[in-house]
Amino acid sequence: xxxxxxxxxxxxxxxxxxxxxxxxxxxxxxxxxxxxxxxxxxxxxxxxxxxxxxxxxxxxxxxxxxxxxxxxxxxxxxxxxxxxxxxxxxxxxxxxxxxxxxxxxxxxxxxxxxxxxxxxxxxxxxxxxxxxxxxxxxxxxxxxxxxxxxxxxxxxxxxxxxxxxxxxxxxxxxxxxxxxxxxxxxxxxxxxxxxxxxxxxxxxxxxxxxxxxxxxxxxxxxxxxxxxxxxxxxxxxxxxxxxxxxxxxxxxxxxxxxxxxxxxxxxxxxxxxxxxxxxxxxxxxxxxxxxxxxxxxxxxxxxxxxxxxxxxxxxxxxxxxxxxxxxxxxxxxxxxxxxx
Numbered sequence: 001x002x003x004x005x006x007x008x009x010x011x012x013x014x015x016x017x018x019x020x021x022x023x024x025x026x027x028x029x030x031x032x033x034x035x036x037x038x039x040x041x042x043x044x045x046x047x048x049x050x051x052x053x054x055x056x057x058x059x060x061x062x063x064x065x066x067x068x069x070x071x072x073x074x075x076x077x078x079x080x081x082x083x084x085x086x087x088x089x090x091x092x093x094x095x096x097x098x099x100x101x102x103x104x105x106x107x108x109x110x111x112x113x114x115x116x117x118x119x120x121x122x123x124x125x126x127x128x129x130x131x132x133x134x135x136x137x138x139x140x141x142x143x144x145x146x147x148x149x150x151x152x153x154x155x156x157x158x159x160x161x162x163x164x165x166x167x168x169x170x171x172x173x174x175x176x177x178x179x180x181x182x183x184x185x186x187x188x189x190x191x192x193x194x195x196x197x198x199x200x201x202x203x204x205x206x207x208x209x210x211x212x213x214x215x216x217x218x219x220x221x222x223x224x225x226x227x228x229x230x231x232x233x234x235x236x237x238x239x240x241x242x243x244x245x246x247x248x249x250x251x252x253x254x255x256x257x258x259x260x261x262x263x264x265x266x267x268x269x270x271x272x273x274x275x276x277x278x279x280x281x282x283x284x285x286x287x288x289x290x291x292x293x294x295x296x297x298x299x300x301x302x303x304x305x306x307x308x309x310x311x312x313x314x315x316x317x318x319x320x321x322x323x324x325x326x327x328x329x330x331x332x333x334x335x336x337x338x339x340x
Contacts, residue, residue, distance in 0.1 A: 002238060002239070002240045003240060004086065004087070004240040004241060005240070008240055008241065009087060012085035012086070012087045012088075012241065013087065015085065016085075016088065018084070018085060018244070019083055019084055020083040020084075020244065020247045021078045021082070021083035021084070023083075023247070023251075024074065024078060024082070024083050024247050024250055024251065025074075025075055025078060027250075027251045027254050027255070028071045028074050028075070028250075028254045029071070031254040031255055031257065031258035032067055032068065032071050032254075032258070034258050034262065035063075035064060035067055035257070035258045035261040035262070036064060038261055038262040038265040038266075039060055039061055039063075039064055039261065039265060041265065041269060041272060042057065042060065042265040042268045042269070043057070043061075044272065045268050045269050045270070045271045045272045046268065048271035048272060048275060049270075049271045054119070054120075054123055055119045056116045056117070056119035056120040056122075056123060057116075057268075059112055059115050059116035059119060060112070060113065060116040060261060060264050060265065062112060063109050063112040063113055063116070063261060064261075066105060066108055066109045066112060067109050067257055067258075067261070069105060070102060070105040070106065070109060070254075070257070071254075073098050073101045073102045073105065074102055074250065074254070076094075076098040077095060077098045077099055077102060077250075079094075080094040080095035080098060081095050081243050082095065082099070082243050082246070082247065082250070083243065083244070083247050084243060084244065085241055085243065085244050086240070086241045086242060086243045086244065089243055092163050093163040093164075095243070096162050096163050097163075100152055100153060100155075102250075102253075103152040104149050104152050104153060106253055106257070107145045107146075107148050107149045107152070107181075108145070108149070109257050109260075110145060110185065110256075110257070110260065111141060111142060111145040111146075113257070113260040113261055113264050114141045114188065114192060114260075115138060115141060115142075116264045117192060117220070117263075117264050118134050118137055118138050118141070118192065120264070120267065120268070121134050121195065121196060122134055125196060125199050127199065130195070130199060133195065134195070137188070137191060137192060137195070140188060141188060144181075144184050144188070148177065148180075148181045148184075151172060151174075151177045151181075152177075154172075155171060155172050155174050155177075156169045156170065156171040156172070157169060157170050157171075174237060175234060175235070175237045175238055178231075178234040178237060179231055179234055182227055182228070182230055182231035182234065183231065185227050186224055186227045186228060186231075189220060189221075189223060189224045189227060190224060192220070193220050193221060193224070216266055216267050219262075219263045219266045220259075220260070220263035220264075222259050222263065223256060223259045223260045223263055226252060226255055226256040226259055227256060229252050230249060230252045230253060230256060233246075233248050233249035233252050234249060236248065236249055237249075
């Protein structure tokens, strides 16, 4: 971190009321709320299918309290001066300790999110070679996140030299560490997103559905772009007014975590989307006649399927069948029940 020039100090002194604290807290609260909604919808979706809760679900659920603690320490940094000009910081030790906790918790929650995605892959893609590479990525995910956690804690050795300049120390170039973390994060994101696409295209389903499935699993691409933005914003670490300039990076960090949790949950929403689509079709004019002839049964007789379609016949249908038979015309329809 560079030292403010006399002109910069004069500007800060002339603007003592400048504050980004409200915006930072609001951003953290909104992104945390979105993450909670995403996970709650995932749990609801699990109750609508025979696909039971698994390790991937519990992992993403556990990411919520970690994100919550992250938000609490984010608010604590504001208490110590984050979001204000640096000359108004009165407790340097409190600010640096709380920022270190924020940095460590970021890596912990990212580790949890990616582990949840990889565990989901292990459940839905039972291919031996694919499973092997999934576990390799799991190991990479754990290794690099732990490495950057250690770097966050031990930016300077001894650690207390960060807030006590009287102690001689050896320090890392933390800007380089953050950029390296961002690059590794982006590369692993791209690999994890690309992993299931070849398997999806091998499925025996219409091409349109293949593209839709690929798009669902690729929603995490948004998180990749946010990670790139975080790398760009990391330049504020060397600013002479870092407590003011670094706020943008914290916005992006909160958003990245939230989008990561949402991306991990989206592939599990299919049962909810199916239910909503059915209700829309039943209530949309022009679709009632088609849907009135079939009802959703919770006790399907088809093996491996929890839900089945049972045909119901009205008197008008019966008459139509009799009339058509009398004229020698037979209409037959085949229906295929696809198990989830």
